[in-house]
Amino acid sequence: MKRGLRINGGIRAEQVRLVDDANNQVGVVTRAEALSKAQEAGLDLVEVAPNSEPPVCRIMDYGKWLYQQKRRVREAHKKTQHSSATLKEIRLRPETDKHDLQIKVGHAREFLQKGHRVQFSVFFRGRQMLHKDQGINMLNGIMDTLQDVAKIERPSMMTGRRMTLLLVPK
Structure with a gap:
């Protein structure tokens, strides 16, 4: 101007x-x-x-x-603010309880319905690294519950002590 x-x-x-x-x-x-x-x-x-x-x-x-x-x-x-959908991160631990997980999945569903991208991150500490299968099972369960509103942009992958899954709205 x-x-x-x-x-x-x-x-x-x-x-x-x-x-x-x-x-x-x-x-x-x-x-x-x-x-x-x-x-x-x-x-x-x-x-x-x-x-x-x-x-x-x-x-x-x-x-x-x-x-x-x-x-x-x-x-x-x-x-410019709304054109690129914001990335929302939801942080989890391998021992996150079922009810807490349901609440976090509910929040993710709301974010996806608003058009945001959602990244789930499972953080491992110490000996939890021996039980990566718990994190994989958790992320697979999340994928199954959100498959009606989201598609997978990046499947679950391990980087360091963190396992991530990236979902985008359908």
């Missing part, structure tokens, strides 16, 4: 290239003539290209234009 655009009386150039509110080239006119045309239309005279020779001025509603620019920036920001 351009800051510091000169409007109406702030325009310094004596001659300006004028573009009217319908985007038609009017031609090179004096600043006073351009200001009078803008006032006749009930709009503002805005210097849109101050570095060209002569500067380009446009007849427009400056307040409305500023509002639209801010709205475009806001919409673009919203799209």
